Amino acid sequence: MxxxxxxxxxxxxxxxxxxxxxxxxxxxxxxxxxxxxxxxxxxxxxxxxxxxxxxxxxxxxxxxxxxxxxxxxxxxxxxxxxxxxxxxxxxxxxxxxxxxxxxxxxxxxxxxxxxxxxxxxxxxxxxxxxxxxxxxxxxxxxxxxxxxHPPRRLKRHRDNQGKDLDTGPEASRIPEKISRSLSPVLSANTTVPIVRCPSLELFRQNYLIPQKPVILEGVIDHWPCMKKWSVEYIQQVAGCRTVPVELGSRYTDAEWSQRLMTVNEFIDKYILDQPDRIGYLAQHQLFNQINELKEDIGLPDYCCLGEGDEDDITINAWFGPAGTVSPLHQDPQQNFLAQIVGRKFIRLYSVSETKSLYPFDTTLLNNTSQVDIENPDLGRFPEFKQAAYQECILRPGQILFIPVKWWHYVRSLDISFSVSFWWS
Ligand SMILES: O=C(O)CCC(=O)C(=O)O
Structure with a gap:
């Protein structure tokens, strides 16, 4: 040969x-x-x-x-x-x-x-x-x-003066205009507080020790991803790579499944075409697999307040169209959820509310609530309406601190890329 x-x-x-x-x-x-x-x-x-x-x-x-x-x-x-x-x-x-x-x-x-x-x-x-x-x-x-053959571009979206909203690397940064999901109206007394660049000590005393959620601002502005990441950029550095994609709007649905496909195929079918079916690149290994993306992010400094080593921090990628939903669930580690592109609606419930959230009783799903929180069936889950919560719209450049085991529900309002850091 x-x-x-x-x-x-x-x-x-x-x-x-x-x-x-x-x-x-x-x-x-x-x-x-x-x-x-x-x-x-x-x-x-x-x-x-x-x-x-x-x-x-x-x-x-x-x-x-x-x-x-x-x-x-x-x-x-x-x-x-x-x-x-x-x-x-x-x-x-x-x-x-x-x-x-x-x-x-x-x-x-x-x-x-x-x-x-x-x-x-x-x-x-x-x-x-x-x-x-x-x-x-x-x-x-x-x-x-x-x-x-010129490459396929994002569909044209124009503002009311007829100006293109989706040209160049800014394409996925004008999400309000192209959102296909409704943004909920939040009430001032339930919103998560926002703090700008708190010192390590202030974060530790006011949020980590008492286990209170907070949005941190000004902490990741210098990460290269904040300037570089767009749909086109992801295509350029990772388009030919094979990754597992979650299909279906939420993992609790019977028809939810996973499929391997290239990032280009994912973007073509689920980001650019925006079909009825949702595809979500929710991946624990993406940054180990694609070095170019890992180089664009850092570790939030506050992770050093944990007891584990840096190597023990799990970094997850969450990339998908508007409308992806992570049903209400809890995780066993502290979480910094960093929003890079697009916005996400997030609702949080403390561990003390667990009984009112009706977790599934199977071992596999006992960290997941049975309640569809944006459309709750109060006949089946009557105590749910008493559960106290906090919520927010997380925007590019913000990091949400989700304390260990706090229940969180996430719905993307735009094409969105977030990175979460699980640490202890
Ligand atoms: O962004 C999402 O859809 C889910 C994020 C999440 O559940 C996590 O970081 O633990």
Whole structure:
């Protein structure tokens, strides 16, 4: 088989020779698969990339069964390592041999993302280095294609003077005009207080210790995401990446599901077209997967008041159209919910109100309320109307502090991108 010009670039990010390429697996992996992992490594270094790809597929398929055969928390790390090796061989095989597919880099990128999503880290994060090579290749091809076919843009939205509201990177920053969701009217005595740049000590004394919600302003203005993030920018840095997307308006609905798709597909189908069905990129791993986005954010300084290490902070991405809903639920850590693009309506209830919020009684959903808080069925949930709450419209540049286990309901009013930090 002829070689693809990408092969030398991929080779450059791999260990220099077979001896330096570990291909070692832990004891949980069957001997036959452990043998395939070594064989594929030899094929790769001998330049037999067709065999490398074939073995990669076998390893991926076999370990896939192991990854899906039990609860995720019981899956052995050894099998996740095997899966990553399978992905590496398949990706290298796809791109190393000419003529396997028209744009083998696209499929190779998808395979590498699967390794980042489900596999374990191998060879000092080699999958991310392979992704960088593939991305550079796809971007130069896309550049070529775009010169022939101009890219799809956001639908035109004009103000009442007929001026375009959606040109350039400001497109997703004029959400009031394009909102398809109604903004509720809030009463002054239930709104969450707003404080500008409090000192660490003031935040600790007035909000963290007494566990009181507060909106912090002026704290993330310097993060690059505040200037850079727009739908176009996300397409540019992450469009070709595969991510899990939640489909359906809320995870408590029977028809709610998850699907893997590229960020471009998500944006085309759920952000630009704004169909009746909601798609939500609500992702715990997005920032580990897409480094360019991680570099645009920081950590709120107040996280240092927690007892855990920085590495223990979980950073989540929440990207979706107007109308995404996270039903009323509680989480076991403190949360800073930072709003980067668009606005969100948020309602909060303290832990002491739990009884009036009627949590589901299944183990999986016992942190989620059965009440649809914007349209409560008071016949079924009569005590709900007594529950005291606070609420707010969270705007770009603001961070909402949600104390541990406080119940929160979130509905986006615009195309919205938020980042939450769970810390203890
Ligand atoms: O923004 C959302 O939709 C949900 C955020 C949330 O639940 C969280 O950060 O814990």
């Amino acid at each position: 002829m070689q693809n010009p990408l092969w030398p670039q991929l080779k450059a990010v791999l260990p220099a020779n077979r001896e330096e390429f570990p291909a070692d697996l832990g004891p949980d992996v069957d001997e036959a698969i452990a043998h395939c992992v070594k064989e594929a490594a030899s094929s790769m270094y001998n330049g037999d990339l067709a065999q490398c790809m074939h073995l990669g597929k076998v390893i991926m398929d076999y370990s896939w069964e192991k990854l899906n055969g039990c609860n995720w928390r019981d899956v052995s790390r050894d099998w996740r390592t095997a899966y990553s090796y399978g992905c590496l061989y398949k990706a290298v095989g796809l791109c190393g041999s000419a003529g396997v597919a028209q744009r083998p880099e696209d499929e190779a990128l998808r395979v590498c993302d699967m390794a980042l999503l489900l596999g374990a880290e191998i060879i000092n994060n080699v999958m991310s280095r392979i992704i960088s090579v593939l991305k550079t290749a796809t971007q130069s091809e896309e550049f070529q294609e775009k010169s022939d």
